[in-house]
Amino acid sequence: MVKMPNCCQSEISDGSAIALGVCRFFRATVSPILLTVLCLTTTCATNAQESPKTTKFIPRLISQSPAPPLTGVASSGNQISLNGRTLPGTWLQRPGKSGQVTTNISDGAFRQLIGVNFLNSTNSAKQPIQWFSSVTKPLVLATSLLGAYRYLDITNFAQTSGWQIQANGNILVIATPKTQITNIVQSQEPPEASTPLQQARILVDLDRPTPWQVAQGSAIAKPQTPSSDPDTPTPKSTVPPNRQWTITLDGIADPVLIERYTPQPPAAPPTLLPNLLKQLSPATPTEPIPPAPEPLIQKVEVVKNQTIISLSVPFGLSPQVTTVANPNRLSINIRPDPLEERDITWAPGLRWRQHYVNLGTERFPVVWLEVNPRKFGLTLKPMWASPDGLAGTAPIIQTAQRYLAVAGINGGYFNRNNKLPLGAIRRDSQWLSGPILNRGAIAWNNSGQFYFGRLTLEETLIAANDQRLPILFLNSGYVQSGIARYTSAWGSTYTPLTDNEIILVVEKDQITNQLPGGKVGATAVPIPQNGYLLTLRANATTAASQLPIGSTVSISSATTPADFSRYPHIIGAGPLLVQNRQVVLDAKGEKFSNAFIAEKAIRSGICTTATGTLMITATHNRVGGYGPNLAEHAQLMQLMGCVDALNLDGGSSTSLYLGGQLLDRSPSTAARVHNGIGIFLQPRK
Numbered sequence: 001m002v003k004m005p006n007c008c009q010s011e012i013s014d015g016s017a018i019a020l021g022v023c024r025f026f027r028a029t030v031s032p033i034l035l036t037v038l039c040l041t042t043t044c045a046t047n048a049q050e051s052p053k054t055t056k057f058i059p060r061l062i063s064q065s066p067a068p069p070l071t072g073v074a075s076s077g078n079q080i081s082l083n084g085r086t087l088p089g090t091w092l093q094r095p096g097k098s099g100q101v102t103t104n105i106s107d108g109a110f111r112q113l114i115g116v117n118f119l120n121s122t123n124s125a126k127q128p129i130q131w132f133s134s135v136t137k138p139l140v141l142a143t144s145l146l147g148a149y150r151y152l153d154i155t156n157f158a159q160t161s162g163w164q165i166q167a168n169g170n171i172l173v174i175a176t177p178k179t180q181i182t183n184i185v186q187s188q189e190p191p192e193a194s195t196p197l198q199q200a201r202i203l204v205d206l207d208r209p210t211p212w213q214v215a216q217g218s219a220i221a222k223p224q225t226p227s228s229d230p231d232t233p234t235p236k237s238t239v240p241p242n243r244q245w246t247i248t249l250d251g252i253a254d255p256v257l258i259e260r261y262t263p264q265p266p267a268a269p270p271t272l273l274p275n276l277l278k279q280l281s282p283a284t285p286t287e288p289i290p291p292a293p294e295p296l297i298q299k300v301e302v303v304k305n306q307t308i309i310s311l312s313v314p315f316g317l318s319p320q321v322t323t324v325a326n327p328n329r330l331s332i333n334i335r336p337d338p339l340e341e342r343d344i345t346w347a348p349g350l351r352w353r354q355h356y357v358n359l360g361t362e363r364f365p366v367v368w369l370e371v372n373p374r375k376f377g378l379t380l381k382p383m384w385a386s387p388d389g390l391a392g393t394a395p396i397i398q399t400a401q402r403y404l405a406v407a408g409i410n411g412g413y414f415n416r417n418n419k420l421p422l423g424a425i426r427r428d429s430q431w432l433s434g435p436i437l438n439r440g441a442i443a444w445n446n447s448g449q450f451y452f453g454r455l456t457l458e459e460t461l462i463a464a465n466d467q468r469l470p471i472l473f474l475n476s477g478y479v480q481s482g483i484a485r486y487t488s489a490w491g492s493t494y495t496p497l498t499d500n501e502i503i504l505v506v507e508k509d510q511i512t513n514q515l516p517g518g519k520v521g522a523t524a525v526p527i528p529q530n531g532y533l534l535t536l537r538a539n540a541t542t543a544a545s546q547l548p549i550g551s552t553v554s555i556s557s558a559t560t561p562a563d564f565s566r567y568p569h570i571i572g573a574g575p576l577l578v579q580n581r582q583v584v585l586d587a588k589g590e591k592f593s594n595a596f597i598a599e600k601a602i603r604s605g606i607c608t609t610a611t612g613t614l615m616i617t618a619t620h621n622r623v624g625g626y627g628p629n630l631a632e633h634a635q636l637m638q639l640m641g642c643v644d645a646l647n648l649d650g651g652s653s654t655s656l657y658l659g660g661q662l663l664d665r666s667p668s669t670a671a672r673v674h675n676g677i678g679i680f681l682q683p684r685k
Contacts, residue, residue, distance in 0.1 A: 074101060077170035082113055082211060083250050083305060089113060090149050090660060091172040103158060103165050103172070104144065104151035108661030115212035117322065117340075124345045127152060132209035132323045145347055145681060148404040150659050161209060179210035179251030181307050184261070186297060199317070200296055204309070204330040210250045212330060214321050216666035217244030220294070220312055240315035242294055246308055247321065247332060253300055253307040261300040261309075296334065316624050336623045339365040347681065349375025350407065352658060356623075357636055364628060364636060367656055367664040368617040369407055369679070373448030377682045380444060380614070382427045382571050383408065384675040389491025390433060390475055393419045393672035396655035397662060405678030407658045409616040410604055412573040413649050414674035418497075420477025421674055424455055424572030431457070432489045434474030437591040440576030440646045442606055443567035450608050451567055452644035454576055454590065456560040459485065461534065463553050469543055471534070471555070481538035485555075486527055493524035494533050502544045507531035511551045514544060571648075571677055577634040578607065578645035585634045592630075600626035603633045603650040606677065607642035615642065616677065618656040618664035649673065 076092035089109030096102040107127065110116055119128040119138050124145075128138040141152040158165055164175040183205040219241040298310040313319065313334060320338035322331045341355040349372035356363045371378060383403045386392030393414065400408045412423035424435035426443075434457045435441060441455040459471035461483065472482040475490045479497045486494045494503070501517030507528045515525060517535070527533055536544055547553070559565045575587045587597045605617045619636060621627050628636060630647065637645035648654075652671035656664040 075167040077167070077172060079171045080105070080109060080113065081168075081171050081173045083174070083176060085304070086171060087113060089172075090151075092146070092151065093167055093172075096155070100155075102153055102155045104153050105172070106149040106660050107143070107152050108149070108659045110152050110154065112213065112661055113211060115214075115321070115323070118342065118344060120343045122345050124150075124347050124350075127344070130323070132325045132328050134325070145406075148401070148406050148659070148681070150346060150406075176210060176250055177208060179249070180207045181205070181249060181251045181253040181257065182207060184253070184257050184297070184300060184309070199336070200334040202297065202309070202311075202332040202334075204247075204249065204332070206249070206251060206328040206330065209323070209325070209328050212247065212249045212321070212323075214319060215246050215248070216318075216669050217246060219243050242312045242314050244298075245311040245313050245319055247311070247319070247330070248309075249307045249330065250305070251307055252302055252305060258300050258302065261297050263299055316621075337363065337365070339367075339620075346658065347406065349373075349378045350679070352663065354663070357619075357639060359628075359632060359635055359639065362625075362632075363623040364619050364632075365621075365623075366617055366619045366636070366640070368615050368640075369409075369656065369658065369663075371407075371614040371616070371679055372612075373444075373450075373614055374612065379446055379680045379682060380569065381678050381680060382411065382425050382432070382569055382675060383678040384421075384425065384432070385673070390421055390489060391419050391491060393674050395667065395670055395672055396657050396676050397660075397667060397670075399673075399676060400657045400678060401660070403678050404680070405657070406681050407616075407679040408676050409606065409618070409657065410649055410653045410655045410673040411571045411675040411677055415477045418477060419674065422476065422478050423574075424457070424570050425675055426568070426570035429568040430489070431474055434459075434476055435570075435572045436473070436476060436478045437574075439572055439574030439590045441564070441570055441572035441574070442646050443564050443570045445567050445569070448612065448614075449567075450614065450644070451563055452576060452579060452608075452646055453561050453564065454574075455564055455570070455572055458558050458560060460556045461553055462556060463547055463551055467546060469546075479537070482540050483543070484535045484537065486533045486535065488527050488529050488532075490527060493526050494535070495524045496520050496522065496535070498537050500541070502536040502541045504534040504536070504544070504547055505531070506534060506553060509552055509554055511547055511549055511553060514547075514549060571675070573646060573648045575630060575647055576645075577605070577630075577637050577647050578642050581638070581643050583631075583634045583638055585630060587630055597630055600629050600632075601651045602627040602654045604648035604654040604656075605633065605637055605645055606648060607637050607640075607645035609641045610643055615640065616656065616679075618654050620654075620664065 074093045074095055078088060078090045080087050080089040080091060090106040092104050093101050094104065111118060115131065117130040119130055119135070121128055125143055126140050127143050128140050130138050133139055139157060141154065141157065144151050162177045166173045181204060185203045187201050220243065222241055294312040296311055296313070298312050300307065300309050311319065316336055317334050318338040320333045320335050320340065323329065324331065337356065339354060339356065342353060344352045346352045351370040353370060354365070354367040357366050373380065383399055383405060384390070385394035385399050396408060396410050412421065412425065414421050421433040422436060423433065423439060424441050425432040435455040438454050438456050441453065443451040457474060459474060461469040461471055463469070469483060471485050472480065473484040475486055476484065496517035497520060499520050503515045503517050503525050504511050505513040505515065505528060507530050517523070525533060564570065575585055575590045575592060577583065577585055602621065603619045605619070607615050609615065619628055619633065633647060634645070652669065653673045654664065655662055655670045655673065662670060
């Protein structure tokens, strides 16, 4: 997550009346197991539109739209037992030819649990793969789009690999043949001229193909070597710490390999030698002894019939894992540029791409989705984490799956501490949270039209004698002096965010009560379903005397620019990067701090191209360094063909989701976020 000035970041959830129809529809057409997966987590409710005067009850939508009919499904579920370990993953079985049952696994689960490499494809109905096989003659699996997932038919693949598969209720049980790991060899690779970082390769030999997984862990804290002089403080390391990575294989390593890579107890520190040298030659300064480099392979161990290879990888390097056959081998290349180029048509109108984008002498790995919003059945909607209001955060995977989105990306900023939104969220023409600080936003409709700009919402409270008072914030975690408004989209109650607020209860356009807010966080005030709360903070509390109980009030609402009001969906973030093909970055004008502007960090972005295609992008650390600063991010988006582009929340928040998987990072490294933009596949009628 990129840190914010005066604010942090958060999330929310909304919906429409179709959820009830989803449950009823699937009850008649789908197996009870899949019905449980799709509907038990769904709160069915009716949709509501916002009136300029009052805010109606906002339903807590879980699923965005009814999934296509899954005809002929014999069994299905959302858990996979792989060699005795139960893991999340959607699957289904269907009757095939000659009475045989075909087994289908969502491609995200298949890629992540088995270690399959997806190859480029222009046909969404076919997915070439590479798994201990030839890249020139790849295996090709048939695909099918069902609900929020793309399923791969693995029936023949599993039979050829000698797998045993059986459905057991909600769980698909997979047993793969026992595998022996016969050798693990590490070799040093000479660095390329363009990438001077020292590279390495680890070769893992197997007696047969087996599932494998790679996972990124946390940074490894380096022990500090104390100074030999007690009066001299220990210098802090300026080198970024190594990061832990683990390669896990379903197989048993030879005991010799485990012993070879078993860590040895550290030798006692040579504390006497520096002191002795100092006594013998006190006038001669001694150079500190540089610490020995961390061994790449930290440990090899067997746990529950799996071999786990733990690595300590220096900053700027990451493992790139590939497989080959004859002999069966896992090749782990530690590289400064591990991203594999990819161009896959995942669904009609939805393309998954990733490669390096050059900016001057720098190379940035970019993973993105290209969406044709005019393709029938593809829609975009804001989504947020909590089904009960605006307070809350969750991993984007969890939020996307709850909404049944096929794809998505994290959205705007939020307060990491209280999990409240800090920017615009508008869905189905209803404001969930208002914009702040005239920051950049994207707006769109269901016809594939988009609008980018810096957004302000101007709400005015109109009281007796045409008295007008500005409402500065709507359902916002951004707290300043003035009047703020809180509707039922915020949740069932509002708890004061500052001391000594005065809270006005408005029901059916009439002030029905005035309440002292008291201490921050002390008392929860119910938010009426047929109205809203007005919170008067700091100097604005003097306006309470002009708004007595019984007063009739109304609200006027307008956006600047006015064009924003024509679009039913809005997500605010910022800063705005590109407009009409020109870089228009003005982070200072959007009230971002100098530190935020200069920070080199992982970035999320959203843009449209000259052909009307929408792109959602995740840009990670450059080769040999950190991610782009805002100016570089703007230039990268421009280079990628963006006509209009917006910076979204970044850093650890950056998460690009597709079909049950994160495309750009390990899920363990992705932060919980407040809101995002979901892409949905609607069924043909």
